[in-house]
Amino acid sequence: MDCRFVRTTCPFCGTGCGMLLKVVDGRVVDTLPDRESVVGRGHLCIKGWSAHEFVHHPDRLTHPLVKKGDSFERISWEEAISLAAEKFRGIAEQYGNDAIGGFSSAKCTNEENYLFQKLIRAGFQNNNVDHCARL
Amino acid sequence: MAVEVSNNHKQQKATERTPRILVFACKWCGLIGADGAGRKREPLPPNFRVIPVECVGSVEPDAVIRAFADGMDGVIVMGCHLGGCRFNDANHAAFKRLELLRALLEGVGIGRDRLLVTFGTAHEGHQFTDVLRNFTNLIAKKESLDTSWTSSRARMI
Amino acid sequence: MKNITVFLCTCFDEINRVVDYERLCSHLSDDPRVAAVTVSRGLCVSGGAGEIGASVKSGDGRVLIAACSPLARGDQVMRDLERAGVPAFRRHLVDLREGCAWIHGNNPAAATEKALDLLNMGLTALEYKEPSADVTLKIADEVLVIGAGPAGMAAATALARCGVDVRVLERGAQPGGMLGLVSRSYPDNTDPSEKIAAFRDLAASDPRITFHSKVKIISARGYAGNFTVRFTAEGEELQAHAGAVIIATGGRVFPPKGYYRYGEVREVVSQIELEARFRKGPVKKENAVFIQCVGARCEERPYCSTICCPASIKNAMRIMDENENARVWILHRDIMMPGTTLEAYYKKAMERGVRFIRYAESDPPRILGDEAVETVEVRDDITGDRRTIPADLVVLSTPLIAGTDAEAIGDLFGIQRDSYGFFREIYPLHPVETRIDGVYICGSARWPVSSEQAMVQGEAAAMKAAALVGRQTIRASEFSRVPGAKFGHARVNEDTCSGCGNCAAVCSFDAIRLQRRSGEGEFRMVSRVIKVRCKACGNCLSVCPNGSMQMPEMNTKALYGMVGKAFS
Amino acid sequence: MKTQQAMIDQAKSLLKKLLEDGEATAVFGLARGMGGVTAPRIFTMPDELDSLVLEPKWPLAKPAMEILRTAPGGYRLAVVCRGCDERALVELIKRNQVDADALVMVGVACSGEQASICLCDRPYPSKLDIGEAAHGVDPFDDPGVKYLLEGDTHTRMGRWERVLKRCVKCYGCRNSCPICVCDPCKLEGEPWVRRGIIPTEILSFHLIRAFHLADTCVACGACQEACPAGIPLVTLQHAMRRALREGFEYEAGLDVNEKTPVLFDFIQAPEKDRPIPDWINTLRD
Known part of the structure; x- marks a missing residue:
């Protein structure tokens, strides 16, 4: 079992509290406040304490989706970017x-x-x- | 912490309010005591509500805390005499737990006397009346609990 | 969901004289949970419970009854509802008479407020109550008797006579227990070996009795009706499946080591050693002194063992029988000979010339003599005289203490022991029953008793066991000692249980066991409730740190809901 | 008193030996990493232990328990334990959360200075391997503790109210507490604590949290150190720890075999010198 603590910065707001992610066999499983961090000084808020939960969450958005009818369908990045560009361009042309x-x-x-x-x-x-x- | 903010807004006179008292009474002693008081038609202050429980063992300390959070000024837990529990030692177990809760209530300044754990037998109906009247008098002398502890700044988001 | 029918009983205007029923009705009919409100003059006399039951039997209907206290007629109405097919989780009783109208008669407005709150609490409780299924058990038809002393032998004999299969497990090679150690039993003065032989013959001839000797118990599990006990008998491993277990493991004699120069000088013996001498042959002594309460009624063992006084008197007269010139003294602190037979026996001893001298605990007798005992010095507590008695035999009368295997047996079967190690009955009014249904105790395992009393207790336990195994099946809810006390059993949510063991530790009935969680080889435990043992006291749910333990009929949501609605 | 360096050297050689002899699969302790920053680390090779440090205080009991929970069979973890870590692990063993056979505790003494910061009355483990035991501090001598725990209830209620109102409901106290292991936790929802209320309901949140640790709290101070609002949470536990010590001569975490009095040893009648209130005399104390 490979278990390590990786120092990083909390991504949730601009404060930038230091935190440690516990990584077991390549998966983030837990968050600890970094007691050596000059910003957080060993404190985190509820968002920081739960930071590990979304990393491997099954509901996490990992690829672009487009809404067709009532459901979302997976599309490629190229399709997504060109679709967005096309729509933005259309709006700019129509409304300024x-x-x-x-x-x-x-x-x-x-x-x-x-x-x-x-x-x-x-x-x-x-x-x-x-x-x-x-x- | 050095500055002492006045708590005067919480100090109301005893006569201005009736304290809210919740009674957890075990079916085998406390509730029968309450029944005995009723049969004698002893006039009692109407400021208490009784929740019958099978045994005081089932009164979670958290439920007592919840009662204080819901604005009760005092809580009474009434069980059978030690050694007289229908459920072996369940009342003694409850007593030990609730004593610890009393220590906590004392620690945070609510005061251990707001939680009364008491034991009696079924035929002691007159004592039920005594306990309730005295406890009501005792609680009425204290300030109300349901001010800022539970509601003042709390809001739904 | 509109599924609660409310019945308001006026108790022939006793309640609504104080409580404003019109307000209650209008309030209740506005409540989204209430399907209908009915006001009745006397629910208990109109026989309406059957109709109420019939009206809510189908679907998810629930009944809230506001009437008098459970002790008055409330419980009767509830029992009628039970008979009409409305189980506990679908009904709730609110006491508006003793609990409200009668005690707040001087304040009708506040009484009505309170009645509203009480009804609201009842509605909330009904909203969340859940059923806990009753369990029907098959009962194994054999009874296991552990220990073949007087209590065990009597129990086995009684059961066999009742036509019940019985299996007797004895630690020693022969039945008899402590009866095999004494020369005569009191007060009938018969040879106990006759009783033992009679039992041996019965065990050999009666097909209902199976006798195992040299038994070591390996494990015991199960509950009333279904105990599985693994054991070795003469080295062979066996298993018994029993409906009930009678524990008759007896006590043992406290050795008088360190008392009265025992072991230092010759002819200072314990009572049980004297019995052994009698069994070998006549004991011819000139001056015998018995000392009572050796190691009994003291700080470590404050109890009276009850058998030592009769035993000393019996043996004192036996010494006089063997040598008519013998002089016998009994040095005592109090002579305990209760009942008509024993008191007569005591009188007989005095008439025959046994001398009784009372000594004080603070000034015990002294044994004098170099190699063998020569004299005993004692201060008579009544006269104050200091006397020196010639002695060629000193008998130390010691109490019974808990058996060596009492702790192991107690742990195996989950029965409690008192501070001296004897097994504890569940309640003084249920003298042979333990906190585990289907496990009964008798004889000196539960308290020092004479062989006669041990046999009485053995038979009592046998009858309790026979009443249980005499049935084919039993419902778990029938194991309540108090009618109506049991309304369900605890239920554990195994997904959220952290396995901390608080519930198992606090359970007064040994009804919760920790088991290793299956799969993954993790070191994690989970609680399991033995439904038959559970008496629904709720101790476990009070110590469960995250609400994994619940009592369905009065679950956390119902309780907290009631707390929240108490002053609404 | 040994110097800090001597203690580290002693720890290194002791732990290296544990790894080399196969007594432990891994060592859990603190390491000084890049940029001189200290963080917890799992050491699996003896050479890695060169970066081991013993300071600052960093509660390791909870991460150690979580590592052992997911560890494969046969994994043995040596944990560098301060007194509080050891007591917390003892409590976890009592509650079947940690397999005692998979744990090797290496006891380290705290300095007297650390003890006075933590208000620790027992700044050393029962099995002391490294360093010398310093004198403890009686928390009840501390003016901050006295301020909140001594005196009349009415004044103290106001003080506690102001302190507890600072709570931002971050759950840091619960998350950092080595004894809190439940999933889900009662503090996360109905009917115990109302959902969606910020700041939290002081009474239900804090008293339920505090009471759940009544007989298990080892006063390690992890909750207090994790609290961004600076609420003196350990002070809340001192009241109950004192009640247990005075009433039952019990202190959490000292002995694996000593059971908590709250769950055991029920008596049939009131004990000598410990009157139990009756209906009659309950209001007279």
Whole structure:
């Protein structure tokens, strides 16, 4: 049995508490607060304490789905991206660029959020971008 | 922690309110005592509700905590005399558990006297009346529990 | 779900004189759970229970009855409902007379409020009550008797006479138990070996009795009606399937080691050694002194063993029989000879010249003599005189203590023992029954008794066992000692049980066992309820840390629901 | 008093020997990893033990129990135990959560300084392998504990109320507690604790949690250390631990074979010098 504790940062909000994921044979099975973390100092909130639960959760979204009728169907990434691009382009053409906005997440990394605002500002050419942790 | 915030809003006069008292009474002694009080038509304060249980052994300490959380000011658990339990030693087991709960209630400042664990036999109906009247008087002197402990800041999300 | 029918009994205007029934009715008919409300003048006299039963028998209908207290007529109405086919989980009684109207007659408004709350609590309880199925058991028709002393022999004989198959397990090579160690039994002064021989003959000739000697019990499991006991008899491994078990393992004599220079000087013997001498031949002594309460009624063993006084008097007179010039003293703290026969026996001993001297516990007799005992020095507690008695034999009368295998037997069968190691009956009013239904105790295993009393107890236990195995089947709910006490049994949710063992530890009836969870080889346990043993006291659910243990008829949701509605 | 380095060296050689002799499949302890950061680690090779450290205090009992639960048969884990870890594991063994045969406890003494931080009255395991036992601290001498546990109930109720109101219902106390093993837990839902109420109902949440540990709490302080709101949760347990000690001479976690008095040894009549209230005299104490 291979069991190790992997130090990481809680992905749930911008605070960035340190935590340890217990990984047994390649699967994340438990979360512990990192007592050496300068941010969390060994504390976590309910989201952090439950962080391991979604990693291998059977309901977790791992591939794109498209709604056809009442149910969702699995499609490839290429199909999904081209479908999204096509729909966005259609909206922009019909209603103008300002009809599109973006709402990002605190769970994303800094780099991801940079890219996201870049997409809105440079791609859709407006300033309609915001973030859930902007309190 | 150094600053003491006034608790005056909780101090009501005893006459202004009637305390809420919940009684868990075992079917074999406590409930029969209550029945005896009823037969004699002893006037009692109407501020108590009796939940009959098979044996005080089945009164979960958590249910007592729940009762306080639901706004009871006092809880009485009435069982048979030790050695007189229909269920072997179940009342003694309950007594030990509830004593520990009393220690906890004392620790958090609710006070151990808000939970009364008492034993009697079936024919002691007059004592049921005494216990209830005295306990009501005792609880009425204390401040109400159902203020901010349970409800003030709590809200559904 | 609208499935609760409410019956309000006015008790011939006793209740509604105080409680406003119109308000109750209007409130109840607004409740989404209530299908119908009926006001009746006297539920107990109108014989309405049958009709109520018939009206809710079908479907998921439930009945809430508001009437007098269970002790008055409430329980009778409930029993009628049971007969009419409404089981416990579908009915609930609210006491509005003794519990409300009669004690709050001076405050009708508050009484009505309280009645509303009580009804609300009843509705909530009914909403969540669940059934717990009764169990019907087949009863094995054999009775197992453990120990073949006087109690065991009497039990086996009585059972065989009743036509019940009985299997007797004896640790020793021969039946008889402590009866085989004494020379004569009191007060009839007969040779006990006759009784033993009679039993041996009966066991050999009666096909209903199977006798096993040199038995070691390996394991015992099961419950009333179905006990499986594995044992070895003379080295051979066997198994018995019994409907009831009678434990007659007896006690043992406390050795007087460290008392009265026992073992240091010759001719200071214990009572049981004197019995052995008598069995070898006449004991001719000039001056015999018996000392009573040796190691009894003291701090470690505060009980009276009851058999030592009669035994000493019996043997004192026997010494006088063997040597008519012999002088015998009995040094005692109190002479315990209860009942007409024994008291007469005591008188007879005094008439024959046995001298009784009372000593004080604080100033016990002293044994003097270098190699053999020469004199006994005693202070007479009544006169205060210090006396020196010549002695060529000192007999130490010691009490019975729990048998060496009492602990093992108690653990095997789950029966409790008192602080001195004797088996404990369930309740003083049920003297041969234990907390495990179908396991009975008798004889000196439960308390020191004479052979005569042991035989009486053996027969009593035999009758209890016969009453059980005389039936083909029995319902688990019938094992309640109190009529109507048992309304179900605990049920464990095996998916959520953490196996902590709290419930098994606290159970007063040894009805919960921990088992290893099957599969994966994990070190995890799970609780199992032995439904027949469970008496539904609810101790287990109070200690279950996560509510895995439930009492279906009064489950957590019903109880907490009632707490929440108490002042609504 | 041994120096810290000497203790670590002693621990390393002892644990290395355990691994080399096959006494243990793995060792569970603290390691100083990259960047000088300490974290728990499972050591399987003797050489890995070079990174072993003993400080800071890091409760290891619960992760150790969870590792053993999923471990294959024959796996033996050596755990570097402080006094509280050892007592917690003893309680877990009593409650059938850990296979005692799969556990090798290596006892480490805490420093006196650590004991005064934890308000620990027993800062050493019963089987002490490394270090020397320091003197314990009586928690009831602490002004913080006195503030909440001594004095009249009315004032203390206000104090507790303000303290407990800080709760954000993170479940950190429950998650970090080595004794809390139930799944599901009573604190997660009806009818014990109302769902969806934030902040939590103080009484039902905290008192049920505290009472469930009444006779098992070893006062390790893991709950308190995990609490982001700084609620002195161990103080809640001290009241009950004191009642057990005074009433039954019992302390959790000291002996695998000593059973908790709450579940055992019921008597038929009141004991000498321990009056049990009757209906008549209940209100007179």
